[in-house]
Amino acid sequence: MHHSAFDYPVTTAETTAVQLGGKVVPDPYYWLAQDSPRVQAWVAEQNRLTSHYLAGLPMREFVSDAIRRYDVARPDQLPRFAAGSWFWISINPESGRPAVWTGPEFPTSGRILYDTTGLESAVPTVTWISPSSDAKILALGLCEDGSENNRIILVDVSTGLVLPEAPEIALMDNWTGGVHWLPNNSGFYFTGLPNGSVDGGFEVFLHDLTSKHSRRAEIDWPHEAEYRGVFIRPGTTWAIAVQGLSDPVPIAVLDLADPHAKWRSFIPEAEGGLPGQVFADQYIAVTFVGADRGRIVSIPLAGDGSVDTWREIVPESTVVFRTVIPAGDRFYVTLFNDTYSGVHIYGLNGEFIDSVSMPARAAITEGIFPIMNLTRPTFETTPLFVVSTLTTSWGIYKHNPSSGGLDTIVAPAITIPDAIVEEGTVRSKDGTPVRYHVLGKRRTEAGPRPALIFAYGASNRPLIPEFPGAMAAIVEAGGIFVHAHIRGGSEFGLRWWLEGRAHNKQNGYDDLYAVAEDLIEKGLTRPAQLAVAGKSNGGMMAGVAMTQRPDLWAAAVPLVPVLDLVDWFNRPYLRGSIEFGDPNDPQDLERILATSPYHAIKAGAAYPALLAIAGATDPRCPPCHVSKFIARLQSAQAKGKPALMRIHENEGHGAAAAADVRVRLNAEWLTFVLSEIVS
Known part of the structure; x- marks a missing residue:
């Protein structure tokens, strides 16, 4: 029997159970994790209910208009340069489909090299590009179902013809950069899914163009399920085998200049990771060993990698070091200073050269996880940066050493008119200061406003204060973003991550509640006008927030979330990761079960309005988490607040979403939120 005013589809609760850490856990909606006609029919019925409800909301037209202005594409892939030619991902202006361009100048002079216009897929995406160093062959990743899983396409640059030498093994995503060419361009390394699914784990292959054969790289990987890859900086002769998504470590090296050399172990572990780049015979990297905010070390590649061979060249300071970017005889380092981005320039022995003059309160867009920044394109002189602020969308810029600032290569598309950013700091439950930014329109009258809190807090990923894109619709409606x-991110260094993961996971949720309560106490908003949203782990955060503190929110939107931690720990993807805790520790298992949103729902509780969104082809956060969560919530919800879901076909975790899919998805959930928090 439903206690809500909504006519939800009938959902049967069964007497099934699953095991985790030796404990039997009831799972009445386990059947929704199956791929069966019964489940497909149930999902279709839920989607129809959601469509009907959203179609009747009064904010729909306003949100659609705002999104048309603010939902601009973020340039996640910087252009690549090789042998006098630039390569970049854009669109075919005639068809609107993704295409790869090449030319002597970016982005003013070029031709389409590879075009997805003629493909049968309705949602093709080029997820990465990698030209050979002689610019004769372009490798690219083609995703055709929104999942981010992609296959390698090889294109003859001179003719534009697709070559038959590509491997058939699928790639998980673009997080390890696609392919990494050998110095002589005879082949490349890539990280693939040997069984065609993440359930089979990651493997690194060496593909030979002549034989068209891919063989497993002979590397001893210390952890079975972790992200991994082999990286070769163009113009160098060392291959570096790296393992770890959040804390990448160079576990093995290969001297490519020696035809008889074999892979040998290098650095098996380093707390916080050791992300870096090759410079001649040195590995220059950011380390958090002995430095909570990071320091920079130079490590001889011919050595054994032991800590006593590390030479500190840049000591720890008040900023948090992030990514090393090679540029000829120097390197740039991106950093965080009180959450905002900065860049320092150093010589190869660590001598300080300059700081790049940045726009005020700027954010540099990089890979969201540290391993992704090992694939960042390198430049002989000065690098390119993608920069935005909370009020101005993304642009592409090049450092100008003469002025010390940035020259505009691709200008930002839009600025939110009359918008201002205010800073906030609040003490969390344990006394830790928590930073937040409030984006809103300038106004003279006081009083609470509709508000949306967006956060992440996991996996050593910083949630940078960048342009909010479609979420600027909240500001356009007179609200605040x-x-x-x-905690759980990396904006303030290693400790900030460790204090928000595993058995410390609750700290991040307490930080969120402290921010919400501070906004209410300051009179900026009130619970009836306050919503919470997040994506991926942030989606789980939104699920935890609405189950732990339903009194704080009018609405919650978990986007492509993890919502069932029992199911998560029983899946092969990143098995062994303790980001959410250790289920083999009996005490931690109880905390995990109490935190898991699906298991935390209580019958008869008054929960806020909820719309949970998943992608049918998501290889990371299974859509069944949304289905099971909604089934239980619809049964338990005590008041007439909607508990709705949307599972999008031809959509995965979001990074490979076609533009029209992204716009439609954002329009739906923002219409839902604004209809709940705007009077």
């Missing part, structure tokens, strides 16, 4: 820096 609140960007919160909760």
